[in-house]
Amino acid sequence: MAFRFLHTSDWQMGMKGSGLGSAAEAVSRARLESLDRLLTLAEEKGVDAVLAAGDLFEKNDVADEIVEAVGAILRRHSAIPIHAIPGNHDLAGPGSVWNRNAVNDMEHFHLHRDFEPVDIAEGVVLHPCPVKSIHGQKDVLADIPDLTGDPRIHVALAHGHLLGQIFDDHEKGVSLPLDPAHVERSGLDFLALGHWHGLRRVAGADGVVRIAYSGTHEQTHWREREAGYVLLVDIEKKAAPPHLEALRTGALTWSREAFRFEEDRHVNRLQELLNGRTEDILHLSLEGEIPLDLEADLETCLRNEEARRTGLLVDRRGLRILTDDASLPEGAQLDPALELVRKRLAEAIDAAGDDEERHILLEAARLYRRFLTEEARG
Amino acid sequence: MKLISLELSHWRRFRGGPHRVTFGERGTLVHGPNEAGKSTLFQALRHALFDRPSGTADWLKGLPSYGSSATPRVRLEFELDGRHLAVEKEFGGKGSTTLEQIGEGGSQVLSEGMEAVGQLVDLLGAELGRGPLKRDHWGAFQWLFMLQDPTMRGIPKVRGAALEALGMDGAATSDLFEQVARRVADEINDKFTAKRTGFKKNSEIPRLEEELDDLRARREEYLRERADLAESARRYEEIREELPRLKEAVEKATEECERDVKALGEREAEDRDLPRLEADLKQAEEALRSAEESLAARRLLEKRIEELEGELETARREEIDAAAAWKSLEAEGRQLAEERERLLSRSHELETNLKDMRPCLETCKARARADLLTEKLVQIAEMSRAIEAEREALAGPHPTAADMERIRGLAVKIDVARAADPRLLITCDDAALDVLVDGVPMEAGEGRAHDEVLVRIPGHEGGVRIRTADAGPALSELEAELQRQLSAHGAASLEELATHLERLRQAERRLGALEGERKGLLADATVTDLEAELKRLREFLDGREPVPKERISELEAAVRSAESELEKLQARLRDVDKRREAWQLAETDGRTALLEVQNRRMSWEATRKEAARQLDDERDRVGSTARLMRRCEEERERLQRKRKDFEKKRDESKSRRLAADNALATSKRRLKDARERLQRAREDVASLTDRLDRLAASGLGTRLDEVERRIDERRKRLAVLKRRAEATLRLESVMTEVRKETFAAVTGPVRTKAADFLSFVTTGRYEDMELGDDLHPAALSGPHQTLERFEDGSEGLRELANAMLRLAVAVTLCEEAPQALVLDDPCAAVSPARTRRFVELLNRLMAEHPLQIVILTHRPEEFDGLDAVSVDVQRDLVDPNAADSREETGTSS
Known part of the structure; x- marks a missing residue:
C-alpha cells in the first residue's frame, strides 16, 4: 500500500x-x-x-x-x-x-x-x-x-x-x-x-x-x-x-550583489567582482560616487555583463555621479567660458531639488561632455 | 585717429578742384542743403581709407564728375598713433595710392600702390575693402563712421574681428564654445518648434506620445474588458452563492403553500352543510315557481280559449267564402272545356279537307311545270340551232379591226396626198418632150406635180425624173397598196369592205342576243338539268288522275282559305288552353285554400277542445284560483325566511373561504416568485458562464500583456527622450547665460557709457541699455524701469540710441588714442530738445576726451552751440592753394 x-x-x-x-x-x-x-x-x-x-x-x-x-x-x-x-x-x-x-x-x-x-x-x-x-x-x-x-x-x-x-x-x-x-x-x-x-x-x-x-x-x-x-x-x-x-528542478541560478565605488577612477574592481559571479541572473546594487567621465566606462562594462548573462538587473539608486571634478576634454580647457558652463552644470546638479531634476541636469552634463569631446576632436 | 583735411578733385559733383575741407580740432559741422555734396565728402573719406583705387567696378566708374575725363582724386590728412599721415588716391583704371608721413621737414612717402593700401588698413585695424556696400572690414570704424545710407546707417551687428578692433575680443566666446552651442541648438531645433513651446510634430517624442496615448486607450479598453470579466466572475460567484438560498426559499414557499392548501380544505369541510341548505332552498323555490307557473298556465289557457273561439269563427267564415269561390271556378272550367272541344272539332274538319286538296294541287302544279319545261326545251333547241347558223355564217377569214384600221389609214393618206397642194410647178414649153407629172403626161404649158415629174424624150424609156428629196411614198404607191389590201379581203373598194364588216357585226350581235336569250331560258340551269326535272315530273304524273291546270287557282285559294281558318282556330285553341291552365292553377289554389280553411277550422276546433280539456284538468287539480294563490303566498314567505338564513350562513362561509384562498394565493405567489428567481439565477449563471468563457477565449491576457509591454517600452523611451530634450534646453540655457556673462564682463563699460549718454539726452527717461553679444542694443529700460525691445522703440529713440552707442564706443576707444566720430545726419528724427541735449553732451565729451566729432547735416541750426568748425559745403569748399580755410571759417559756436 x-x-x-x-x-x-x-x-x-x-x-x-x-x-x-x-x-x-x-x-x-x-x-x-x-x-x-x-x-x-x-x-x-x-x-x-x-x-x-x-x-x-x-x-x-x-x-x-x-x-x-x-x-x-x-x-x-x-x-x-x-x-x-x-x-x-x-x-x-x-x-x-x-x-x-x-x-x-x-x-x-x-x-x-x-x-x-x-x-x-x-x-x-x-x-x-x-x-x-x-x-x-x-x-x-x-x-x-x-x-x-x-x-x-x-x-x-x-x-x-x-x-x-x-x-x-x-x-x-x-x-x-x-x-x-x-x-x-x-x-x-x-x-x-x-x-x-x-x-x-x-x-x-x-x-x-x-x-x-x-x-x-x-x-x-x-x-x-x-x-x-x-x-x-x-x-x-x-x-x-x-x-x-x-x-x-530549477535551471536558473539567482544572486544578489552590491558594489560600492570608493574613489575609483576606473571600473576594474567592479569588473573583477562580476567576473567572479557565475549565476544566471544577477541583481547588482551600485553604490558610492563616480565622476561623470567614468560613467561611460561603467555603462560599457554593464552592457558587456548583460550580454554575458541570462539576466542582469542593476540598481543605481545608491550611485552618485560627480560632475565637480570632471575634466574638460583637451582643447576645451583654454576657454574659460566652456569651463564656466561645466561648473554651472555641476552646481545645478548639486542643488537639484529632486531626483528627476538631478537626472535631467546629469543628462545635460553628459550631453555637454559628449558634444565638447566630439567638437574638440574636430 | 583724428582727421585733419580732405581734398578731392574731379569727384562727382565737385568738378575740377581740388576742393578742400579742413576739419576742426574737436568738432566740425559740415552743412549745406540737400544734394550739396555732404555725403559725397563722407564717401570720399571712406574710399580714401579703406578701398582699392584700381579696377573696373561700377562704383569706380561713378566717381568722376559727369562728362569729365579727369581722374577723380582724394587726399586725406590725418593723425594716427601720434603721426601726421596723408593718403592720396586716384581712382579708376590702375589707380594710384600714396601713403605719406608728414613731418616738420616735409613729407615722406611710406608706401605706394597696393602696398600703401594694405599698410593703411593695417594701421587702421581694418581689412581690405570688400566693396562700397559693405563695412564689416572697417574694424572699429563701423561704429565710428555713421553713414546716411539706410543699409549702413544702423548699428553694425558684427562680432569677432570687429570686437578685436575695438579691443573687446575678450567678449567673444571661443569657436569651440560656439560649435558646441550650435550642436545644442541643432539638437533643440530637431526636437522643438521654432518658439520652443512644444515638440515638433515630426519628431520622435510627439509620435511616441501619440502612440502611448493610443496604447493607453487600448489598455484602458482591455482593462475595462478585464474588469468586466472580473465583474462577471464576481456576479457569477454571487449568484452561485445565492442559488442555495433561492432553492431554500422555494422549498419554504412550497411548504407554506401546502399548509395553506390544508387550511383551505378545513374551511371547505366547515362549509359542507351549505350545499344541503342550498338544495332545500332550491326545492322550495322550485315548488313556488311551479305553483306560480300553474296559476299562470291556467290564466293563459282561459285566455287562449277565448282567442281560439274568435279564431274558429273567422275560420268558419273563410271556409264559406272559399267554397263559393270554388263553385265559380268549376263553372268556368266547364265552359273552357266545351269551347276547346268545339275548336278541336273544327280543326279536324279543316285538316281533313286540306289533306284531300293538297295532292290534287301538287299534281296540277307538276303538270303545269312539265308543260312549261317542254316548251322551254323546244325554244332552247331552236335557239341553239339559230346560234349555230350564225356561228357558221361568221366563220372564215374576216378583216380584223387592225386590218380595217390600217386600210383606213392608207385611204386617209391617199386622201391627204390628193388633197395636198402640188409640190412642183412645172412649165413645159417644149411640146416635143414627154412630161409625165405624177405619172400623168402633161401637156405644154404649166402644171403642178405632187410627187414626181418625169421628163423624157419620147421613145425613150429613161429620162429626167424629178422628185422632191423629202417626199414620202408616191400617191400611186399608196393607192397600189390600198388596192392590194382590199383584194386580200375580197373587196373591190373600201366601201365594200366596210359593208362586209357591218354585216359581220350585226351577225355577232344576233348571236349574242340568241345566246343571252337561251341563257335566260336556262336560268342558271343546264339543258340536262331541265330534262332531268322534266323526266322526274313525268314519272310523278305517270298513273295519276289528270287534273286540269285551270283548277290550280281554285285549289290554291281553297287550300289558303282552309289553312288560314285552321291557323285562327289553333290560335284560339292555344288561348283556350292558356285560360284552362290559369283556371287549373286557380282551381288548385282554391281547392288548397278551401282545404286549408277547413283544416284550420278543424284545428281550431281541436285546440279549443284541448284547451277546454286542460282547463278542466287544471281546475280539477288545483282547485280554485284563490286557494292556489294563498298557498303560493305562504310558500313564498317561508322560503324568503329560509333564504335569509341560508345567505347569512353562506356569507360567513364565503368570508372564511376567501381568507383561506388569499392565504393560498399568497403562498403560491411567493412560491412562483421564488421559482422565478431561481430560474433567473440559473439563466444568469448559464449566461455568465458563456460570457466568461468567451471573454477568456478572446486572448485578452495576451493582448493586455502585449500592450503593456509596448507601453512600458515606449514610456521608458519617452522618458529618456524627454529627459534628454529637457537636458538640452537646460544646457542651452546655461551656455547662453555664460555667453552673456562673458560678453557683459568686457562690454560693460561701453554699455554703461551708452546708457549714461542716453539717460542724459532723454533726461532720465531711458536709463539703461541692454546689449546683445554683437554690441547691438537689445533692449532699453523704459519708463517705470521696464525693458522695451530696441526694435519696438520709436525711430527717434532708435536713432538716438544708435548715436549714443557709437559715442560710447568712441569715448571708450579714446582711452587708448584720440578718435574721430563721423555722424551723417545723426538726429534726423530726434526732437530739437533732445538734439540740444545731444549737442551739450558732445561738447562735454569733446572737452573731457581726445574726441573729434564730425557732423554732417542740412539743418545746422539744430546744432547751434556745438563746439565745432562750421563748413558750408556750397560756400566753404576752397582751393587748397588759397588761404587756410580753418582760419576763414572759424567756429559756429
Missing part, C-alpha cells in the same frame, strides 16, 4: 516577470523547460502520481501559446497520473484557463474542481481542496472528516497560508487560511501545499513532517529562498511518517 508521489506547486506559467528586465523572457522559457524536467524526474523516480497544489498558471487570461506549451508538455508525459487543484491565480470556473482545450481531455491529468475525495491509487485517497475564491476566508481543511479509523492513506492537496507556523507576518487579514491542526485532527497522512514559492517542511507536535510546501519548480524572484525544487514523498502505510526528499 506504499504511496510515492511528487509534490509540486506554483508553476506560475505565463508570469510576466516585469521586475526582471531583459531576463523576463528567459525566466518564462525556463519555467516550461523545468516542467518538462520535473515530469521526466517523476518518470525516473517511478512515482505513483504527481500532486500539483495550485497556481500552475499565473492567471486565467494567460496567453494561448503558454497554455498550449504546457498542454504539450503534459501530453508528452502521460504515463503518470497528475492530480492538480486550482490556486488563487488560476481559479476554476467560467473564464478559467482550465477551460481551454489545450489543457483539457487528458486522461492522465485530473483537475479537481470540487472537494470530493477520490481514490487515486490502491488504498490511497486524495482530498482535493481547490481554491474557490481568492478572498476565501474559510479553512477548507475544516471539512475533512475524521479519517483515523480508515486504513487507507489519506493525502490532502491544498493551496493557501498555513496559519501560525512560518508566515507570522502574513497572518493578519490573510485569505486562504489553512490551520495545520486539522492534519492531526483528521488523521491525514500528508498535506501537500502550494502558495509559497520556497520549499518548507512543517513538523507536527510529534516531530514528524506531514505538511510541506514544495515551492515553485523554477525560481521567480531573487527574494525567494529554496525555490526551484520538487518534493519526492514516500508514505509506507497509513500513519507512517512520510519520507521527503527535495529534488532540484
